[in-house]
Every structure is written in structure tokens, then in C-alpha cells.
Amino acid sequence: MKLINISLSNLRRRKGKATFILVGLLIGVSAVVAFISLVDALTQDINHKLEKYGANIIILPKTENLSLNYGGLSLGGISFEMQEILQEDLKRIRSIKNAANVAAIGPMVLGAIKVADRSVLLAGVDFNVSYALRPWWKVKGEIPQEEKGLLVGAEAGRVLGLGLGSVLEANGKRLVVSGVLEPTGSQDDHLLFTRLSTAQAILQKEGRISMAEVAALCTNCPVDDMVKQISGALPGAKVMAIKQVVKGRMETLGHFNKFAYGLSAFVVLIGGMVVLITMMGSVRERTAEFGIFRAIGFRGGHVIRMVLFEAGLISAAAGVLGYVIGVGITKLVIPFFTESIDVSVPFDPLLAGSVFIMTVTLGLISSVYPAFLAGNLDPNEALRAL
């Protein structure tokens, strides 16, 4: 018989009260876990989507010219006759320090061609990458599968009178329109897209590209660092980060996190109050019992230890169960928050450990005052309560 046995026996006997504290804490803890893991999962999902939303780094050849293009309105000044980047050089991007954060590299070759006596920009792209970098593309027909296939921007199609199945000739090469882009509101509306190798052949720019788009996964990497690393790998190129995209992503995720942590703090506070009030009630209910303990020689510290042990034990159970239930809730509700089917909620040892420590600490802190009251009960007064 030790103090711990008395505490365990008391918990067994007062199952209702212990369960009440446990449930109070469980609600708080599982809500916190659910919030955090839900936000975590959604953050990953949103980040993943944002990565898909487009490139956030642009690689251009170095030039002394200034662009006279704003909001799709071109006033001249862009020179496509500048020295292009070698396609082979793009492989060096895969060897930079943060190469793991490079989600996709989309090379593009650009050049003007004549179609029905009109000048139009022909863009050679890797359709697999470009389509992934532009999920907003909606194609009437299909993305070119063959070398002679052509994808026509909405405005270019209208101006040049091109539709599905139309055939045109560019620098002696026959191209067939396999798809027409629906209006995007971007400069893509004015372009003709074909496969990179086809465009390079038509424009006589074999092995060269005009620019490249890079999608960087930057949740845990500073995009500026990646820009520096790519610049180092491609000294002849100008590498720029589309800061608004990155900043916007970070702000969105930041808001989510703040919301989750704010709500968690509130729930934790409520959980703490539940423990405090219940433990106060329990101590009051056990006044006579504590009086007996003190009368037969227990020191105040012994009583405090017993109360804190009980609170610690319940809190520890709530910490473990709360994590499991919280993750379960997240898995249950996540389909209501995202349409992605591949969002996972893996076991997070850091979250599990933090939640366990937080719950036990919360339980103990909330029980300090009731325990102190119990330990400092005047034994004579306590026995009068008998």
C-alpha cells in the first residue's frame, strides 16, 4: 500500500468523476489535435495545389532591353533575338542544393512565324509540364500528342481563323490543330503552342530555349535561396522569383495556422477550466477523507501528491486518447474540406509528443490549486465535515 495505490483505488471508485475529467480533457485535446492536424493536412494540400497553380521562378536569357509589355498590352521592346539558353543547361538545376524542392521545370522556345500573312508567336513547350503548370487551361479538342500537333490560343484562333482540324504551314512544316484553348485572359490566348522539338525545328533553334518556368516547393525553403542557387547553376541566365505568388502562399498558410492555434488555445483554456472546476468539486467532496488521511499521519505534501497523481494519470490518458481521437476526427472530416483524395494524415510523433506533454502539464497546472487546498486542509476542520 502506497499513496499511488490509494489514488488508483479512488479513481476506480469514482469512475464517474474521473470519466468526466477525462472526457472534458479529451474534448479539448482531440479538438486541438483535430485542428492542428486538419490545418496541417490542408496546408499540405493547399500548398500542393498552389505549387500546381503555376511556376514561381522564371528563367530568362540575360538582356539589356526593358520589357514594354504591361497587362498583356505589348508596346514593343521585347527582343526574341537575344541569345537563348541551352536546353542541356537546364539539367544543372537538378543538381542545386535545394533540387528536391524543384517540382517541375518547363522549358519554352519562342519565335515569330507567319501564318496567313500575319505574324504570330509560336511557343514550343513540354506539354506534360506546361499543362501541369497551367491547370486553368481548358482545351477544346486535345493536347497535341504528335509532333505535328498544334494547340491554338483562343485569340490567335479567332484572328487566324483556326479551329480543330485546321492545317497550317510554318517554315515548310505542316501543323494540324488538335486543340483550341478556351480564353484564359493571359498572353497564352495569343500564342500557338506546339511540342518543344517541333518548334525548335521550325524556328531553327535546336537545343536552345527562350525561357523556362520552374515550380518550386517552397513550404520549407526560401525561394530567394533557390533563385540564387539556379543563378549559380545558369550564369548566363536571369533568374527571377514571382514573389507575389510565394508571399501569397505563405500568407494563406500563416492565416490558417494562426486560426488553428488561436482556436486551440481557446479550447485548451476551456479544458483547463473543466479540470480545475471538477478537481475543486472532488476535493470538496473528499474533505472528510483528507481529514482522515491527515489525522492518521499524512503530511500535506502526501495529500497534494495523491491529488496531482490522479490528475496526472487522467491527463496522460487524455493525452494519448485525445491524439488518437483527434487524428480520427481529422480523417473523418477532411473529405468535407478538400476534394483531393490523396490527402494523408500520418502519425506525427512531434504533434503526439507535444500534445501528451501539453495535456499532462495542463492537467497538473489546473489541479495545483485544488491539490494545494486539499493539502492545506485543517485536519480538525476536515474531520468536522464527517
Add this chain to the structure above:
Amino acid sequence: MSYIVVDQIMKQYGEGKAAIVAVKGIGFDIDQGEFVAIMGESGSGKSTLLSVMGALNSPTSGRYRVDSIDVYALTQDQRAEFRREYLGFIFQSFHLIPYLTVIENVMLPLATAKMKGSEKRGMAHDALRHVGLEGKEGRLPGEISGGEQERVAIARAIVNEPTILLADEPTGNLDTKTSRSIMELFESLNSNGMTIIMVTHNAECAQYARGILRVSDGLLAGEERILKQTDLASEKGNWPNNGDMKTTVYGA
């Protein structure tokens, strides 16, 4: 010096006009191995006096010494240690812990002691054997009779082998037959050298004691003690109108 010295103890509750003086200055000595009954009407101050003697209730004035220890000069924690080492308590309503088994209740005073579990269990078994409750170790208090509960309370009070047993109306909730058997148990403990101080209303129970302190209105109204320590058994039934008694009546 006597083993227990109650030196002009005064206990007042509250202050000013609302003040109630429960004990108005009582003094007496008790030797080791004595069996003393404290008798008095309800509200006479006898329970307050017992709580002071139990190191549970600091007196407003006066001193209380046990084995030359000035009990109320000790800190709270030291007093708890003192209670554990010197005192065994028996409460009127037994006050067993309902969620602990009989043997666990008996082991309670040993819970904070640094000894092996088997040793504690052995001491608890001895105490239960002493009060005649072998075989009921695993029962809960609610599963045994009132008399048995009283015996568990006695076993709990004696398990750590205290020198003094304090009992507050130990037979208050028991029938006559059970009360007698409890008193015989007290007598047996006393014959083994344990000092017993018992508060009681019951004159028949008080006959088992070798001294009676009569308390009235917070004062010691009378003291009756057997002078001869022998022939105690033969005194039973005739006591206190006995030739070997010294009766002292205090005050008016």
C-alpha cells in the same frame, strides 16, 4: 514527569462577541499505560479536548506535551509525523475509506512509511488478527457489519503500534453486545501497555477505564482514578463505587 501532560489548555473558537470558549483551561496528567475515559454532556468540550490531544487542533493557550514533546511547538508536518508515530485514532462513525478493502484501510497509516509492501501487509494481518477479523481482508467496508467496521477502525489505529489510542465515542453506533466486545478489546490493548483515552457518553463503557475525567462546561469537573493497578477485572461491574478509588471533585 507524566507521559501525557495537559497543561491549562484553553480553546476558543471565533473572536469578539461571537467567540465561543469550548475548553476553559483544563489540566491533568496521564501516565503511560493508563486507560482514561473522558465523560461529559454534549457541548461540554470533551471532543475539543480530544482533538487537542490528537494534535489536530491548536489550543488558544496552554501546553500539551507527550513523551516530553511540546506537541504544538512542532510544525504542521512534524505534527503529522507525531500523529503517525504516537497516536492511533478511532472515530465515532469509524470513517473507513469506502473504496479501499479492509486490509487496505488497515494499511493506510503505513502508506507513507518506507518499508516493504510485504512487511506492511504482515503488520496489517497482525492487527486484523488482533481484532478478530481474519478472513475478511478483501471485503469493502460496505460489505461488513458495523461491529466489524469498528474493529477495522481499531486495527487501523493500532497497525503502526502507537503508544496512545484516542477514541471518540467508539461505541456510539454499536449495540450493547458489540460495545462490550469492543471494550474488551480496548482492555486487552491496554493490558499490553497501550495508553487509551476514550471520550464516551456511555457509563457502562466508562467502567472499563481505570480513570474518568468529567468535563463540564469546558472545565474539568471531576477526576476519578483507581489507585491499585491490580484486580482490575474484579472491579468491573462495581466500579466506580469502590474502595480503591480516589475521587476528586473540582470547583463548585
